[in-house]
Amino acid sequence: MKKLFFIALFSAISFALFSQTSKGTWLVGGDVGFSSSKYGEAKMTQIAVLPEAGYFVINNLVVGMAVKVSTATSNTGASGAADLKSSSAYFGPYVQYYFASLGKNAKLYGSGIFAFGSSKQGSNASVQETGWGFSAGPAFFLNKNVSLEIGIGYTTAKLKGDTESSNSFGIQGGFQIHL
DSSP, X not given: OHHHHHHHHHHHHHHHXXXXXXXXXXXXXXXXXXXXXXXXXXXXXXXXXXXXXXXXXXXXXXXXXXEEEEEEEEEOSSTTOOOEEEEEEEEEXXXXXXXXXXXXXXXXXXXXXXXXXXXXXXXSOOEXXXXXXXXXXXXXXXXXXXXXXXXXXXXXXXXXXXXXXXXXXXXXXXXXXEO
């Protein structure tokens, strides 16, 4: 009985050390992402950096703000057409929920964001854009303050005045610091 008690106590302490998703904890970090999308006949590949900061309002639920800065290359599909380069910057609120434990040092998470910003293609003027997205994957707690998150996600964005949206699937990964 004594042995079982110490095993349970050790497990609880270990879980508490690596489970930094408690109410009142701050989260600061970011991801780097790669996505591929299609907009009409055009195909686009995008690389993005996503810094974020949030606060755990309840256990396992963080609410915060995120910024997404990206650069993309589009191919219009027309033969002989040059690739178009674009850049964009967005910001907006996000929520992230850690919903399943994968042992003592990992959890699954799901997150969602609504963002607005602007996009600029080549030398054209910037155009307002809104979008939303979600992602999910595992978070590996490397120690009591750092986690590595890897996810797959879907985003959709629409330029002001356009009738079509740009939809993309991608992968992302990055480090989060739990304070």
